[in-house]
Amino acid sequence: MSDVEEAITRAHRGEWARVVAALTRRFGDLDIAEEAAAEAFAIAVERWPADGVPPNPGAWLTTTANRKAIDRIRRESKRDAKHREAQMSYDDPPEPVGAIDDDRLRLIFTCCHPALAMEARVALTLRMVGGLTVPEIARAFLVQGTTMERRITRAKAKIKAARIPYRMPSVGDLPARVSGVLAVLFLVFNEGYLAxxxxxxxxxxxxxxxxxxxxxxxxxxxxxxxxxAGLLALMLLIEARRPARVSAGGELVPLAEQDRGAWDAELIAEGHRLVRERLAAAAAGVAPGRYQILAAINAVHTSARDIRDTDWSQVLALYDQLVRLDPSPIIALNRAIAVAELDGPEVALAIVDRLAETLAGYHAYHATRADLLRRLGRSQQSRAAYDRAIELAGNTGETAYLTRRRDQLQ
Amino acid sequence: MQYLVSVIDDKSNPGSTDRRPAISAFNERLIAEGYWVFAGGLADTDTATVIDNRGEQAVFTDGPFVESKEYLAGIWVWEAPDLDVALKLAAEASKVCDRKIEVRPFL
Incomplete structure (x- = not known):
């Protein structure tokens, strides 16, 4: 990659959200902001190789995008004077600037607004904040480009027509709204992690x-x-294991069998730092939420030299804490895996079997049962459970792993 | 910005019938805080008549235009600066009416 191409990529990564956010604030219209930002980057691709990279790429892009947006509004206002009026009346007076008052945060909260469908929030966040193109997002979620385009267009139209505001949530609403944003980001992560x-x-x-x-x-x-902090730590500690998670043959490798030397030490160190920061806060009396507890569980796993070195009683204590916060059957299933290590597969199987009714359609339920039954020497039942897990698993690497385990049964 | 706020009832699982005093108190608050534009409860869907005069002559049909388990039991029109304000009020309205609420912006 040439220096200029690199500068453009860097500017796109670093400045896209800032440009879209600033323009949305100024023009009160996501559509105009998105289009003008895209145009500004296209012009940069055209001009920077000849003219050189401007000393302040972010300012150059914002100025260029602003000019493009004004051009469009002028063009449209000639066609429709009322339209222009609507654009302008939406322009809030500037508010004080602080860390929490960043325009990009407003943009994120708007894209993740609870009045939008979850899939629309995901698509809008990746487009407006992440700067991914519509075809890229469509590919990532295995839908047609036109379908994704419609999804985004519809979401933007609703924001405008229903007047979903472009501002920070009130202090009272902030925790719920932040948790909504984190749910969107975790969904994106999980779709990547378990494609x-x-x-x-x-x-x-x-x-x-x-x-x-x-x-x-x-x-x-x-x-x-x-x-x-908890969600970031959780993602980092999962991402750190990525190099060891899929075998050369495309098969998913479970935690117990992973080559821990292949884990990304830098990501683990960063994740552990964040977990320690949250542990200090918890010690000071701030109750941790679910992402912080999940991150702590992953910190225990990534601290162990090998699977036998894992502090399972610590893992179980954290799951107990998590169950109190979120009594969902999926958490109970994961807790049972820790129980199996401490109290044996028989005790764990009794817990897992109690979840049959709610988790019968979930592949991990059958995969966990299959493994416990295998360890108990109940091969026939184990095989049936593997069959069901394979049927339900959507991930190609996981299917390959489960098939091999099943075929190894005596 | 004006929003049409629909109160949705369910024939198979109707909301409680003792909500009138609470709704009156809520209406007074909406008026005092400047959100209230209009409100009204609706008679049973059986009392509706549909008129179609797109053809040669007007055709009258007894009953609502669509038969459904869920139906419109009443409406408000609110004036609110944005959807967040309307949704906050709607969350209260749902409790007050003991029914589901739909919020839809006017054009």
Whole structure:
């Protein structure tokens, strides 16, 4: 990559959200902001190789995008004078600037507004804040480009027509709204981490990387929020294991069998730092939320030299804490895996079997049962459970792993 | 910005019938705080008549235009600066009416 191309890529990564956010604030219209930002970057691609990279790329892009937006509004106002009036009446007076008042935060809260459908929030966040193109987002979620385009267009139209505001939530609403944003980012991460669909790679690195990048951004904007730190730590500690998670043959490798030397030590160190920061806060009396507890569980796993070295009683204590916060059957299932290590597979199986009714359609339920039954020497039942898990698993690497385990049964 | 706020009831699982005093108190607050534009409860859907005069002559049909389990039991029109304000009020309205609420912006 040439220096100029690198500068453009860097500017896109670093400045896209800032440009879109500033323009949305000024013109009160996501559509105009998005289009003008895209135009400004296209002009940069055209001009920078000849004219050189401007000394302040961010300012250059914002100015250029502003000019493009004004051009468009002038063009449209000639056609429709009322339209212009509507644009302008939406322009709030400037508010005081502080860390928490960043325009990009407003943009994130608007894109993740609870009045939008979850899939629309995901698409809008990746487009407006992440700067991914519509075809890129469509590919990532295995839908047609036109479908994704419609989804984004519809969401933008609702924001405008229903007047979803472009501002920080009130202090009272902030925790719930932040947790809504984190849910969107975790969904993006998980889609990358456990990519679904036949013929797709087991891990889609582009999505996990993007989710981490956006969570880092939120962390920079809301440094005091414990759950933001928790989610970032959780993502980092999962991402750190990526190099060991899929075998050369495309098969998912479970935690117990992973080559721990291949884990990314730098990401683990960063994740552990964040977990320690939250542990200190918890010691000072701030109750941790679910992402912080999940991050702590992953910190225990990534601290162990090998699977036998894992502090399972610590893992179980954290799951007990998590169950009190979120009594969902999926948490109970994961807790049972720790129980199996401490009290044996028989005790764990009794817990898992109690979840049959709610988790019968969930592949991990059957995969966990299959493993416990295998350890108890109940091969026939284990095989049936593997069959069901394979049927339900959507991830190609996971299917390959489960099939091998099943075929190894005596 | 004006929003049409619909109160949705369910024939198979109707909301409680003792909400009138609470709704009156809520209406007074909406008026005092400047959100209230209009409000009204609706008679049963059986009392509706549909008129179609797109053809040669007007055709009258007894009953609502669509038969459904869920139906419109009443409406408000609110004036609110944005959807967040309307949704906050709607969350209260749902408790007050013991029914689901739909919020829809006017054009």
């Amino acid at each position: 679904s669909g036949p013929g797709t790679d087991p891990v889609r690195h582009d999505l996990t990387t993007e989710a981490i990048r956006l969570t880092r951004l939120i962390r920079a904007l809301l440094p005091q929020d414990g759950e933001v």
